Amino acid sequence: MELTNRTILITGASSGIGEALARRLAHFKCSLILVSRRKEILDKLKEELKQKANSIITLQCDVSSKTEVTKIFDFIHDKKIKIDIAILNAGIGNEMKVENYDSAIAEKIFNTNVLGMIYFIEKLIPEFIQRRSGIIAGISSLADNRGYSRSGFYCASKAAISVYLESLRLEFKPYGVKVITIKPGFVKTPMTSKNKFPMPFIISAENAADIIIKGIQKEKRVIQFPMPTVILSRLVGLLPTNIYEYLASKII
């Protein structure tokens, strides 16, 4: 897909991968709709990028609130904005030890990472189907393939997203709507800056944004990177449970 002059919505554009995507996409003369909770950061970004992008709209929204998602789509529809590509990137992670088990954390993670994406897709479906075009690019993770220690809620949320997007891709095919699953390995962002464990093959958010943009241009079904982590996660995914558990216990 040619990106120039497209209207692209990005959730979680105030930081990390989403911010890097906004910065890169501004150079394509796109019209950007930037969404996150911290509007003041989005507004600063808009100020910085306004000469490059066609137009930029910043919208405050907690993606885990269906009411707030509905509100921003009311605005988008009122302004008769036609979204070509939605990059559903907003997400959170949380390390949690079993000794501090707290289902409230699971609710937060699932409401943001899973339901947050589902609420957006619900609003995008009618128009995309009617126009028989549009791209939904959802950010999952290479951590969707196994239950990693202390990240159970996060891994489970990303596994849910990956499976859900795969189903959606099949259902949307007859309507000409593309669904892309994006699976990053470790990317240097505020989310990973808290991690105390080793993060092999970590790449910059700018590098991640470039790979994602190239993948969207090629309309790839799955965009996964960096390659060494893709191979490693495939191998880890193939391990029998007892060997996986043995190796995991040596690492943590």
Ligand SMILES: NC(=O)c1ccc[n+]([C@@H]2O[C@H](COP(=O)([O-])OP(=O)(O)OC[C@H]3O[C@@H](n4cnc5c(N)ncnc54)[C@H](OP(=O)(O)O)[C@@H]3O)[C@@H](O)[C@H]2O)c1
């Ligand atoms: N970094 C990695 O290594 C890595 C690897 C695989 C997958 N990912 C995925 O990539 C995505 C982006 O992560 P990142 O590393 O760039 O993290 P980040 O720097 O922490 O950025 C997360 C973004 O999501 C937004 N967000 C979080 N909760 C939200 C909510 N309830 N409503 C609206 N926006 C919300 C944040 O904005 P506000 O706080 O302003 O709302 C922020 O812009 C996530 O889905 C993450 O799971 C990251």
